Amino acid sequence: MRQVIRDLPGSKIREVANAALGRDDVLAFWFGESDEATPAHIREAAVRSLGAGETFYSHNLGLAELREALARYVSALHRPIDSGRIAVTSSGVSALMLAMQSLVGAGDEVVAVTPVWPNLTAQPAILGARVSRLPLVVERGAWRLDLEAVRRAVTAQTRVLLVNSPNNPTGWTLTRAEQLQLLEHCRRTGTWIVADEVYERVFFAGAPGDCAPSFLDIAEPDDRLLVVHSFSKSFLMTGWRLGWIVAPPGLAAELAKLIEFNTSCAPVFVQRAALAALGQADRTVPELVGRLRVCRDTLVPRLAALPGVVVAEPAGGLYAFFSVEGEPDSLALAKRLVAEAGLGLAPGAAFGPEGEGWLRWCFASRDPSRLTAGLERLSRFLKL
Numbered sequence: 001m002r003q004v005i006r007d008l009p010g011s012k013i014r015e016v017a018n019a020a021l022g023r024d025d026v027l028a029f030w031f032g033e034s035d036e037a038t039p040a041h042i043r044e045a046a047v048r049s050l051g052a053g054e055t056f057y058s059h060n061l062g063l064a065e066l067r068e069a070l071a072r073y074v075s076a077l078h079r080p081i082d083s084g085r086i087a088v089t090s091s092g093v094s095a096l097m098l099a100m101q102s103l104v105g106a107g108d109e110v111v112a113v114t115p116v117w118p119n120l121t122a123q124p125a126i127l128g129a130r131v132s133r134l135p136l137v138v139e140r141g142a143w144r145l146d147l148e149a150v151r152r153a154v155t156a157q158t159r160v161l162l163v164n165s166p167n168n169p170t171g172w173t174l175t176r177a178e179q180l181q182l183l184e185h186c187r188r189t190g191t192w193i194v195a196d197e198v199y200e201r202v203f204f205a206g207a208p209g210d211c212a213p214s215f216l217d218i219a220e221p222d223d224r225l226l227v228v229h230s231f232s233k234s235f236l237m238t239g240w241r242l243g244w245i246v247a248p249p250g251l252a253a254e255l256a257k258l259i260e261f262n263t264s265c266a267p268v269f270v271q272r273a274a275l276a277a278l279g280q281a282d283r284t285v286p287e288l289v290g291r292l293r294v295c296r297d298t299l300v301p302r303l304a305a306l307p308g309v310v311v312a313e314p315a316g317g318l319y320a321f322f323s324v325e326g327e328p329d330s331l332a333l334a335k336r337l338v339a340e341a342g343l344g345l346a347p348g349a350a351f352g353p354e355g356e357g358w359l360r361w362c363f364a365s366r367d368p369s370r371l372t373a374g375l376e377r378l379s380r381f382l383k384l
């Protein structure tokens, strides 16, 4: 086994979840998904597809109908794009890996804005790239980007800038002005931007249905930009494993070759389900975000009111990221919360050293009273 694989850290979130194995009394908020099942119309489309015997390989880049539907969906949200720029992938995480495989090789420099979901930084490391971390700055629980630090970190030697906004775990979301500056800087240095925008629809700062600022709103088609998307978060489809990439014109054909050697294609019945999801996106996504907003507003102000707890309202994403005074070791604290309070949270250290001392609470639930029950367990644990 390559040393780089041996050196990969195991998931600290799994480590906490494993500490709860065999216990059914734990209120778990550690993983990044809702406890709401995929809507029936999406599941039924998959069942119909399987019933019709659609059990074969499809095109590397996905069904033509799905690529066209995605082009319409993306064009309605951002600038018009052609379906030829879309590659359907077997999950968002696979889309990220394909983006990395297509851009970086051994020794290349990748700069990642952190803290961040650990897969983003592990993937280039697996490929032998050198990953430098560009920490967000935190003030009273709110995270922000230091643009000067970006200008210093991203140079003509930097192959890829990795940005995830809205961000998992912090909820930090790029502003349009920051996005423009990042794009201009990366144009100057010749650096690719890999934008992980899987939470773009899970955005609370605008009107219902609004998206977080996207690089697709401002980039020219031939900018060095790969945007990664997923069906997981906005369509409650985490278990289905479907995502897509928006690439500059001409590059989808290259991605098709790479997809052949990774997964070859996404399952057809999953793609049919995705078509059904997109067909009702105008209604279902704002409704889902409305429910998630209730969850966020149930959890965050009550968390903020607990003495010693520091948290800011996240603009997007599914998470409250908070610290507890006097608790610097997030893994130890998360394990004690499981053992002593029956509360399952993700340790901030899972998202890199910048997340140490913080905990991530996924607030996506069909039943906000689970969140208040979790809050009671936390208060009791903190002896408040």
Ligand SMILES: Cc1ncc(COP(=O)(O)O)c(C=O)c1O
Pocket: 032, 091, 092, 093, 094, 117, 164, 167, 168, 196, 198, 229, 230, 231, 232, 238, 241, 242, 243
């Ligand atoms: C920031 C980020 N990017 C990408 C993904 C990948 O999503 P999926 O592989 O389920 O499509 C996730 C999932 O948690 C995520 O948090």
